[in-house]
Amino acid sequence: MENLLLKYMGEGLSKELKQAPLTQKPVVTISREFGCPSKLIAQMLTDALNKRSGDPDHKKWKFINKEVLESAAKELQLNPADVKYLLNVGEKSLLEDFLVSFSSTYVSNLKVKHTLIKVMNTIAQAGHVVLVGRGSAAILHGRPGSLHVRLQAPVEWRIKSVCELRNVEAEEARRMIESTDKKRSALYELILGRKLDPHIFNVVFNCSTSSKQQIVQGMLGMLEASEMI
Secondary structure (H helix, E strand, O other): OOOHHHHHOOHHHHHHHHHOOOOOOOEEEEEEOOOOOHHHHHHHHHHHHHHOOOOOOOOOOEEEOHHHHHHHHHHHOOOHHHHHHHHHOOOHHHHHHHHHHHOOOOOOHHHHHHHHHHHHHHHHHHOOEEEEOOOHHHHHOOOOOEEEEEEEOOHHHHHHHHHHHHOOOHHHHHHHHHHHHHHHHHHHHHHHOOOOOHHHOOEEEEOOOOOHHHHHHHHHHHHHHOOOO
């Protein structure tokens, strides 16, 4: 399947950067606890934004997820699965052991971090994107013209959600939640150099008490109030 991000970052993006290198165009990042419907909400938000009128340049919004990882992998000359593993490893010693096992070429977690930051900032400079995860909020939280959203819910609600979506038993769902949340926290710590600070988010939605439609409408309202749309 064609790498959509590389296509997006091609000639069209180069023109965008040359025309307005200092313009802060709107960007939305969505961070989530495992079990919250981030991808669906991101797609719903993207669709809703593209149905709206009033954007002076009529630029289409794009939802970007795994393409960020693919682009980082291409620059590191690694398989995307290897980059994903690197981003999920919190212990330096474990990282080094893994690198020795799969490649004679050492790729440090610092290089992975810098590559991911470079990719995220390049995408953000073009604007009109909805980014899910991959440390996007940590990387872009100080950027003007951005909205950073956090999706969370009580663990029991997330267990039920994971059971339904992945057809697993409750205990397996709980293990998946604990493991994935830990890995995502490690990624934030790698990028920020400290534990995840909830204050980097503009708004936090509880998925157990708000529907997907309500969350999308809430984000649209914040984008309007911030004059980002």
